[in-house]
Amino acid sequence: MRQETANQEPIITPGWIIMPYKYSVGALASKFFIALRDNKKIMGVKCSKCNLVIVPPRSICSKCYSKLDEFVELDGKGTLLTYTVVHYVPPVEGLKPPFAYGVIQLDGADTGFTHILGEVDLQSIDVGMRVEAVFNENRQGNILDIKYFRPLASNL
Amino acid sequence: MPQRVAIVGIGQTRHTSRRPDVNDGELINEAVSAALADAQLTMKDIEAVIIGNMEFFEGHHLNDAMLIDYTGARGKAGLKMNTGGTVGTMEVISGCYHVASGLFDTCLVIGWEKHDEASTTSCITTITDPAVDRPYAVGALSGLAIISMNYMTRTGCKVEHAAMVRAQASENASRNPNAHVRDRLSVEDVLKGRMVLYPLNLYFLCPTSVGACALVLASETKAKKISRKPVWIRDHITVHSDYSGALFTFPGETRETSHMVAGRKIFQRNHITKPIREIQVFELYDPCAFLQMSWLEDFGICDQGEAWKLVEKGVTAREGEFPVCPSGGVLCTNAIGDSGTLRVAEAALQIRGDAGEHQVTRDVKAALASGYGGSYWTDLLLLSKTPD
Amino acid sequence: MQQKTTDELITQEMLLKIPYRWAAGEHIGEFLRELRRSGKIYANKCPKCGRFRCPPAPVCSRCHTKMEEREKWVHVGPKGTLLSFFVAEQSFLVPTTGDMLEVPFSVGVIWLDGAPVALWHQLEETNPDKIKVGMRVEAVFKPKEQRQANIFDILHFKAI
Numbered sequence: 090m091r092q093e094t095a096n097q098e099p100i101i102t103p104g105w106i107i108m109p110y111k112y113s114v115g116a117l118a119s120k121f122f123i124a125l126r127d128n129k130k131i132m133g134v135k136c137s138k139c140n141l142v143i144v145p146p147r148s149i150c151s152k153c154y155s156k157l158d159e160f161v162e163l164d165g166k167g168t169l170l171t172y173t174v175v176h177y178v179p180p181v182e183g184l185k186p187p188f189a190y191g192v193i194q195l196d197g198a199d200t201g202f203t204h205i206l207g208e209v210d211l212q213s214i215d216v217g218m219r220v221e222a223v224f225n226e227n228r229q230g231n232i233l234d235i236k237y238f239r240p241l242a243s244n245l
Numbered sequence: 246m247p248q249r250v251a252i253v254g255i256g257q258t259r260h261t262s263r264r265p266d267v268n269d270g271e272l273i274n275e276a277v278s279a280a281l282a283d284a285q286l287t288m289k290d291i292e293a294v295i296i297g298n299m300e301f302f303e304g305h306h307l308n309d310a311m312l313i314d315y316t317g318a319r320g321k322a323g324l325k326m327n328t329g330g331t332v333g334t335m336e337v338i339s340g341c342y343h344v345a346s347g348l349f350d351t352c353l354v355i356g357w358e359k360h361d362e363a364s365t366t367s368c369i370t371t372i373t374d375p376a377v378d379r380p381y382a383v384g385a386l387s388g389l390a391i392i393s394m395n396y397m398t399r400t401g402c403k404v405e406h407a408a409m410v411r412a413q414a415s416e417n418a419s420r421n422p423n424a425h426v427r428d429r430l431s432v433e434d435v436l437k438g439r440m441v442l443y444p445l446n447l448y449f450l451c452p453t454s455v456g457a458c459a460l461v462l463a464s465e466t467k468a469k470k471i472s473r474k475p476v477w478i479r480d481h482i483t484v485h486s487d488y489s490g491a492l493f494t495f496p497g498e499t500r501e502t503s504h505m506v507a508g509r510k511i512f513q514r515n516h517i518t519k520p521i522r523e524i525q526v527f528e529l530y531d532p533c534a535f536l537q538m539s540w541l542e543d544f545g546i547c548d549q550g551e552a553w554k555l556v557e558k559g560v561t562a563r564e565g566e567f568p569v570c571p572s573g574g575v576l577c578t579n580a581i582g583d584s585g586t587l588r589v590a591e592a593a594l595q596i597r598g599d600a601g602e603h604q605v606t607r608d609v610k611a612a613l614a615s616g617y618g619g620s621y622w623t624d625l626l627l628l629s630k631t632p633d
Numbered sequence: 634m635q636q637k638t639t640d641e642l643i644t645q646e647m648l649l650k651i652p653y654r655w656a657a658g659e660h661i662g663e664f665l666r667e668l669r670r671s672g673k674i675y676a677n678k679c680p681k682c683g684r685f686r687c688p689p690a691p692v693c694s695r696c697h698t699k700m701e702e703r704e705k706w707v708h709v710g711p712k713g714t715l716l717s718f719f720v721a722e723q724s725f726l727v728p729t730t731g732d733m734l735e736v737p738f739s740v741g742v743i744w745l746d747g748a749p750v751a752l753w754h755q756l757e758e759t760n761p762d763k764i765k766v767g768m769r770v771e772a773v774f775k776p777k778e779q780r781q782a783n784i785f786d787i788l789h790f791k792a793i
Contacts, residue, residue: 097662097663097666098666099656099657099662100376100656100657100661100662100665100666100782100783101654101655101656101657102375102376102654102655102656102657102783103652103653103654103655104375104379104652104653104654104655104729105650105651105652105653105728105729105730105731106371106649106650106651106653106728106729107648107649107650107726107728107729107730107731108301108304108363108364108367108368108648108649108650108726108728109304109363109364109646109647109648109649109726110303110304110305110362110363110646110647110648110649111304111361111362111363111644111645111646111647112268112303112304112305112362112644112645112647113264113265113266113267113268113359113361113362113642113643113644114268114642114643114644114645115266115267115268115270115271115642116266116267116271116640116642117271118268118643119640119641119642119643120640122643123641123643147270147314147315148270148271148274148315149270149271149274149314149315150314151313151314151319154288154314154317154319230643230645231643231645265642265644266642304647304649364725364726364728366725366726367725367726367727367728368728370727370728370729371728374661375653375655375729376655376657376661376665376783376784377657377661377664377665377688377784378753379729380729380755380784380785381740381753381754381755383719383721383725383734383738383740384725386719386721387719387721387740390718390719391717391718391719391742392717394717394718394719394766395716395717395766398717398766398767439723440722440723441721441722441723442719442720442721442722442723443719443720443721443722443761444719444761445719487694487695493716493717493742493751495716495744495749495751496744497749498749
């Protein structure tokens with residue numbers, strides 16, 4: 090077979106997987122998204138046993154497996170832990186490169202928070218820089234209610 | 246010499262159409278907490294965690310990565326599995342391998358699904374060969390309809406028999422507080438159902454549910470130490486079909502499905518000559534009413550063409566001589582990733598005598614649980630009250 | 634005091650849209666090219682156990698023998714006998730297009746004349762009362778100039 094079909098054109102079936110879906114964030118995380126949407130506040134959740142503050146909130150502590158429900162309000166400022174600059178255009182819809190995203194440790198939280206970096210010179214981003222959340226005008230109860238994190242004036 | 250394996254903890258969520266109050270992890274955690282409480286253990290006692298669902302059916306891949314906090318798997322061994330309809334039973338079998346190997350004394354097994362988050366039929370359609378099969382597939386429904394039609398042609402089974410199966414399942418589910426569709430339906434009600442995929446109306450098909458089920462497995466030494474009512478996994482088998490021969494046997498060709506091979510082998514090596522007498526309950530993976538009958542035959546519980554007659558006589562009812570799916574089965578509750586785990590869980594509850602309102606009337610010493618799915622293979626597990 | 638749980642619950646709606654390119658491969662590729670080339674349906678036969686496959690397969694799944702010999706390729710159909718079928722009466726989202734399925738939509742398993750092989754394909758008839766297991770059907774091909782070496786080169790199967 091191989092010899093006989095070696096010079097034949099290969100047959101390729103092009104297609105799509107198009108799938109609308111939804112994600113219920115659960116009762117606890119709903120409070121986080123409602124606070125973003127209605128009050129432009131970032132809320133973390135605190136473990137009463139090991140004092141870990143997790144953001145975005147989860148209802149189980151990743152460290153000690155306790156159930157979590159105590160909210161703490163954060164001020165939306167934080168420190169850049171690591172980052173990357175995206176130059177690649179993925180075949181799915183998203184942001185237009187080049188853009189940067191980073192992992193931010195929010196003041197008062199013990200976990201990294203991943204988001205886009207905006208109003209920033211891509212050449213001058215640095216680990217350790219101070220950033221703050223900028224909120225979207227039109228907020229819908231999802232993570233993009235935070236438009237991006239931008240450098241705090243004190244960096245400049 | 247492998248270690249013997251017992252089920253020492255059983256937990257499940259209630260099953261329903263929608264759970265917007267919990268995310269995937271929180272749903273799973275309900276079942277995990279229930280299983281640990283049942284076993285009187287804490288997460289510290291668990292050495293390995295196995296989790297599985299239908300990859301992509303909630304619209305995201307590798308979802309186990311974001312579930313670690315809720316499964317308690319952090320810092321522990323284990324696997325994530327996605328083997329289609331068999332995932333729930335395959336996880337239990339994998340858990341057995343973990344414990345039987347002697348490497349682990351305890352293993353937590355979690356099956357789950359949240360079908361309210363995407364279109365199940367659309368997702369299942371993507372399992373087929375894109376070049377030749379995908380345009381003609383309607384999720385799992387097409388295969389179920391094709392086998393059902395073929396079963397009627399081969400055996401003389403009528404649509405009314407499938408309606409009896411569904412009516413019986415609904416009677417059982419009405420007694421099971423964790424089942425999803427619990428309305429009592431008469432044979433007439435079932436026959437009046439809205440047509441989905443001729444010859445299958447809505448009631449001949451399983452629902453799409455939200456739910457999770459977790460089991461704690463333990464080695465013999467551990468089980469005897471911690472559990473008052475361990476249920477023993479005596480044997481289990483996995484048998485593959487081929488893609489082309491999974492649904493069909495040609496007129497004149499000898500019929501040999503993966504179910505037939507699995508039943509024959511497991512009964513042979515456990516010296517079971519009359520399974521219908523020696524086994525007291527079968528939690529059979531029955532995504533469609535016709536298939537409950539066809540698969541009872543294929544597993545060797547009765548001869549080919551005889552299952553619909555057993556249904557007619559009430560043999561497979563909860564109070565009958567050979568109860569099939571006293572929980573209501575997949576026909577009334579189907580969160581796919583948990584459906585197989587739930588079959589094992591419900592069979593184990595029957596052996597413990599803890600099935601409550603849907604407990605069968607006979608004393609259960611041995612039970613069967615099966616799984617089947619889009620990966621075209623059969624899982625069959627034999628459970629018992631005693632280790633030998 | 635326990636607060637009643639009438640709090641708003643957030644459910645986020647999203648859309649996955651992923652393109653793919655699936656290589657049909659050597660055997661199914663040649664099967665599809667033959668549909669375009671000559672409007673004929675290929676099957677192949679295992680040289681050891683004699684089992685046929687349609688579309689042709691590279692290895693016999695029963696006896697694990699390589700099915701490489703070209704002389705074992707045969708034409709089957711275009712007529713055949715209906716072994717089983719379904720008629721979809723409820724629509725659903727077709728993931729490859731993002732559109733809803735046009736119903737009624739009927740599909741048959743057709744035992745093609747010439748070998749014990751079956752092909753799943755669309756049936757022209759969509760009234761379940763007019764479709765019978767055992768009925769004779771025949772493949773209807775697209776005109777040659779419209780054929781594209783895909784499974785849709787067979788338009789459907791119609792009753793003879």
